[in-house]
Amino acid sequence: MAIKIEMPKLSDTMEEGVIAKWNVKEGDKVSSGDVIAEVETDKATMEVEVFDDGTILKILAGEGDAIPLGGIMAVIGDEGEDISDLLSGANGGGDAPPAQKEKKADKKESADSAKKEEFDPILGDLNGKTGESKAEPASAASDENETGDGRIKVSPLARKMAEDKGINLSDVKGSGPDGRIVKKDIEEFTPASKPAEKSAAVQLFESEEAEEVRISQMRKTIAKRLSESKFTNPHFYETIDIDMEPAMAARAGLNEVSDVKISFNDIIVKAASVALRRHPAVNSSWLGDVIRKHGDVNVAVAVAIDEGLMTPVLRNTDKKNLRQISAETRELASLARDRKLAPEQMEGSTFTISNLGMFGIEEFTAIINPPNACILAVGAIRHVPVVKDGAVVPGHRMKVTLSSDHRVVDGAKAAEFLNTFRQLLENPLSMLL
């Protein structure tokens, strides 16, 4: 019996998916667990698997086509089967199929049995796996080096090298058979840091010839959410100037003893989290009929990536120490850049921090990241003359601007929050109180 392959719901906010790549064509035989296509959602490129054996009878969308949730991508069934009934109702939308993530174990099994007939006495399994991985195209999104049971495939040498270099294997993409991480992958691995240097430099000079670029799902989402936020939420802005010398001294002291390098951003995340705990009104959301004051403090950090912007969420940052915040930020930023963030790593924020200090931006205003009530825009630490005890002396200052949703937060509340934030940075020890 013919079966419709519908556009699955691959992320929480997904409304449609764009076919990035077909791995099969009409007439191909497929078995349960085969990845037949890659689909670009608003957040990542994901693989679409089939859960039945059969022949691809019809493909209903080309690469680059957008299909709504539940829309029919393809039909599989027995060769020669009449599918005209199925097709008559095609792509009029439909119920979203349940999220389909299980059954990965089957994948391995069917691949194994298909391989047996071609067993090579010299290459053994390795040969089969190499051949198989050739057929499977590299996909940017899914964890290829993980098998269905969550194991990461890695050669013993690569595992040891990663351990010696302190590289988290889940950040590394394997190039060996079945996604095995091998020596080369570790040698060529560049830990993700300094997020946006590249994109900024490129954009400044590249405007000689106009070019029309297809709008990616991610860009569509950014456009939609931020327009909605800016045009709906009554934004107001408050800027405060902070003496950063105490925080700089504290950071230098910490980094003398810490095995993880603590960045200014980590200290800012921590200070904001402690301040949010003290000012629950800022840690809130406008929900239309009620205002929710969140119990947890979950801070989203804006990470620039080539194709746009992502906001991975650090959870319970008021309760975490700087080492944890630093390590977690690094990991999430790197996942974001590889577009490997899991949906749950992008959801549940109660506040957002956007830091453009590394670009030397003195101050800027950010658009609130819904459903947060506020977003903090962090500028650069500047070496400037300051007045201290009646004299002009060299000092270090940083400006931050809080954008607030006036429906939730009033001017005085926002100012109180900013004052607490400043005091925490100007007296870092007080974060321990």
Add this chain to the structure above:
Amino acid sequence: MAVLQFREALLQAIDEEMDRDERVFIMGEEVAEYNGAYKVTEGLLDKYGFKRVIDTPISELGFAGIGVGAAMNGLRPIVEFMTFNFAVLAADQIINHATKVRYMLGGQASVPIVFRGPNASAGQLGATHSVAYDSMYAHFPGLSVIYPSEPDDAKGLLKSAIRNDDTVVFMESEQMYGLKGEVSDESDYIIPIGKAKIKRAGDDVTVVASGKMYHIAKQAAAQLEKEGIEVELIDPRTIKPFDIKTVIESIQKTNRCVIVDEAHPYGGMAAEAGFLIQRDAFDYLDAPVLRVTLPDVNAPFSKPLFDLWLPDAKKVVQAVKAVMYRN
């Protein structure tokens, strides 16, 4: 350095040892009056006479037994088999007597004997005349197995084998007797048993191969060099005791290994070396160890099938590329 044929290097070793030690004698089919089926013993009868260069009847079990008895009584026999494929008939004397006498008599007697002759296949000789026995003999405690690939190794190792106080199985190849190579001029040239030799240095992959397979691996290494892959080629020379240390040190550099073994796959030298490598070099491996062996099939007589059956340079190249992840 003199350039000698493999058979001449063996002859030099036997001659020098017979000259040095009058307890050394040689016996086997056609070794005396015919000067050896493969001319390894050429001229020895004239020089040492019938007492020390002895033609035997076609009775492998019988003369192997005579050899074991002579060794127990203080002589140092060299027993030549026309091929180790015929020595299967003498396996009881080798496996049950030569290797066990010292152990069972609590050290009161030993069996300093060398069983030597060609091993494995040599073209279309059929299933019963094409078996590689090195791995099988290496299975048993109480003996050493040597399978040299070049005249120099053959000379130095055969002299060591003759001087060894316990049983040595010394393997040659019909196809290598004419192989020429430089042989050390050292007056008493000895290569210790159990010492591998790195015959080609390289950084990319370790290839282990002995005897005839060494030459297959060498061809593969030359082809791979053209494609930018540098093979480190190790000839273990002695199958047992196996010099795993040299192999491990190489893998620590290359992180990958292919073993070429002329035996069938099950329980062969490649299996044993592969086990030792995963145990001792686990953290250095970037790919599974692969082996190129005969299939688990008896030797075919048909030429096309035989060529398919015997490991060749192409198969070695393929395995090396697989462990390099370069397919």
